Amino acid sequence: MTASPVAGGGRPNRDVLLTVTCLGQFMVLLDNTIVGAALPDMQHRLHAQLTGLQWIVDAYVLLVAMLLLSGGIFADRFGRKRVYLSGVAVFTVASVLCSLAPSVGWLVAGRALQGIGAAALSPASLALLVAAHPLPQERVKAIGLWAGFSGIGLAAGPVAGGVLTEAFGWPAIFLVNLPMGVVLLLVGLRHLGESRNPSAPAIDTPGTVLSVMAVGALTYGLIEGGARGWTSPVILGSFAAALILLVAFVAVEARRSAPMLPLRLFRQRLFTVSNTAMVVVGFALMGSSFFFSQFFVYVQGSSILRAGLQTLPVSVAMVIVSPYAGRLAARYGFRIVVTTGLALAGLGLLALGTVHADTGYGNVWWRLGAVGTGFALTLSPLTGAAIQAVSTQEGGLASGVSSTTRQIGAVLGVAVLGAVVRTRQSGGASIETGLNSAFVAAGAVTLATAVFTGLWLARPGPAEGSAGRQRHTDPDAVITANKASTRSR
Structure with missing residues (x-):
């Protein structure tokens, strides 16, 4: 990857760059x-139905899923600093708009804008870091710190959300981004150096538009189906549109010389x-996580703060176990580690499906811990497996596709499991029964996938573990290996 000289002719301060990219x-x-x-607080204060809560989550995840690959290409093509700071600005402004939203519709719009900012910010932050550390050993250490700090954000979310919501109400969870965003913009404008890749491919506009529309139409049908009726003309029309758009996407991608998704x-x-x-x-992890706090609040009567703390075992388990998943995959192979992780996560979700109000x-907590541990064992090895399947030059693309498929799964998980809960409730079942059904459905799908990977997640030729030693630069692929590498030093 080639890079233009740093703006101003000087070498960027790497400590400042690392701090800025990690904080973003x-x-x-x-x-x-x-x-x-x-x-739960959004549902109470905004008088939102389950459908509205689903859109609040999925509007963000949907835009990230479909723009993530394009965000990385934009950064390489138009300048990593420019795209990064643009993403920070959009994300920060969107966060303020979310905090001021008077209704669910406005909040969903703000969340979609947040997703656009995140899709630019995230890949550009790593691209800046990689460009500033050309030596492999330095790069490994820098990305390890970047990934470790990111993991803290993942684990801190439930607790921070519970504290802020309990003290100030739900708008506070978005306003917390304002000081961070302002600091990033001020420091980034002054200290970050610009770099770009002149040979970056052109933006695949038709592919991006068709993919967003296809997944959006499918998501609309899944989320609104329970409220409007699965056989209503609008819902059937959305599913038909999703199918037509998907076929068009495949046809367009097959004919383009530089598609966003090489078929x-x-x-x-x-x-x-x-x-x-x-x-x-993505389906099972995000789809089930959507209901964790709701289960503790609505079924077991916890406060919002306590519910946030009660969901913490999932995030903590993922942060603790993730650094070792890459090592285990390198030693025992992708198939064993991924299949074991999926089986553990699936059993944990099934166990959650048997929890009741008086449990x-x-x-x-151990059921939540099992879910977090299981999924932690799958994320990085699955990306590593995708990278091993392609040439070295396409490792970044393969990792980006892996990130995108996980996000698409997250969109569908919130939509489908939400439909399960809504369908059970419309049949007269309690919220407890509906949530238990969602956890069981997620667990069953996860266990079935464990069987699938146990049979098929392998390829003839070199040992699977060799991929664990490959060098690559995408966040999802490097998180496990590089955190482990950093800690070992």
Whole structure:
């Protein structure tokens, strides 16, 4: 990857650059988990139905999912500093708009704008870091710190969300981004150096537009189906539109010389299987997480702050276990580690499906911990498997596709499991029964995928573990290996 000289002719201060990029990614991941704790308060104050809560989450995830690949290309093509700071500005302004939203509709619009900012900010932050550390060993250390700080944001979200919502109400979870965003803009404008890749591919505008519309139409049908009726003309029309748009997307991508999603990659079984499994990971992890705080508040009567603390075992387990997943995959192979992780997560979700209003927390936390541990064992190895399936030059693209498939799974998870809860409730079941059904459904899908990866997540030729030693620069692929590398030093 080539880079233009640093703006101003000087070498950027790497400590400042590391701080700025880490804080930006921290802000994005904090916002992923901080919202969950505030959903009950949003439902109460905004008089939102379950459908509205689903859109509050999915509007953000949907835009991130479909613009993530384009965000990385924009950064390489038009300047990493420029795209990063633009993403920070959009994310910060959107956060303020979210905090001021008078209704669910305005909040959903603000969340969509946040997703656009995050899709630019996240890949550009890592691209800046990589460009400033050309030596492999320095790069590994820098990315390890970047990933570790990001993980703190993921774990801090539920607690921060509970504290802020309990003290000030749900708007506070968005206003917390304002001081961070202002600091990032001021420091970034003054201290970050510009770099770009002159040979970056052109933006695939038709592919991006068609993919966003296809997933958006499918998501609309899944979320609104319970409220409008699954056989209503609007819902059937949205599903038909999603199918037509998907076919059009495939046709367009097959003919473009530089598509956002090269379909030829899916000829590799390892690539296809790993990304299929990644969709399920996003589906089950995000879909079930959407209901964790709601279960503790509405079924067990916890306060919002206590509910945020009660969901913490999932995030803590992921932060603790993630650094070792790459090592385990390198030693034992992707198939064993991923299949074990999916089986553990699936069993944990099934166990959550048996929790009731009078179940003591001492018999609940370990189930959440099992879910977090299981998914922590799958995320980085699945991306590593996707990267092994392609050439070295396409490692970044493969990792980006893996990130995108996980986000798409998250969109569908919130939509589908929400439909499960709504359907059970419309049939006269209690909220407890509906949530239990959602956890069981997520667990069953996860266990089925464990069987799938156990049979197919392998390829003939070199040992699977060799991929664990490959060098790559995408965040999802490097998080585990580089955090472990940093700690070992």
